[in-house]
Amino acid sequence: MLVPNQDTDVPELTAEVARAAFPKGNALLRLRDELGLVYEDEQFALLYPGLGQHAFSPAQLAMVTVLQFMEDLTDRDAADAVRGRIDWKYH
Template sequence: MWVRDRLDELFTDADFTDWYSGDGRRGLQPARLAMVSVLQYAENLFGRQTAEAVRCRLDWKYCLGLKLDDPGFDYSVLSEFRDRMAEGDRADRLLAVMVDYLVAAGLSTIT
């Protein structure tokens, strides 16, 4: 909750426009999935646990900007997102975006 209060939205869709699935299916926002991945890592959760947290935990819904009745998503979405994130320099871009936001908010001096 602190991240959302302090940084508003850590990631935006503009940061990840080329991260949508290329198979024509309507996808979830890459910025939201990036934040879910950060939360998953911070809490050391498996995919199913993470999907359940998105569905049930109020602090996660708040952090992700979801409505209380948002149904979440299937846990397999996370592995598909990680596969796309592993392409090229996307993981490095994710880290760079996060560091840039933290520095701009005065929460880090990493440059």
């Protein structure tokens, strides 16, 4: 079951830490700043049944796939990036 994520803004503290870590910016920060959200959960709504457990945000999962491709990462390296990189959390 898909419950669309309504809170799509970058948390203020995350943005502050990301800008401190990358004072000159980087490609991932610019991507979000210039394009905003690339995907929204509503775009994937028809792919999910009406009943069952709540799904992970398909928009976030799609964005992880894009970032993984951009950086040519393995699945394991992408999972590590999701957990530990502030520029990935910025999305």
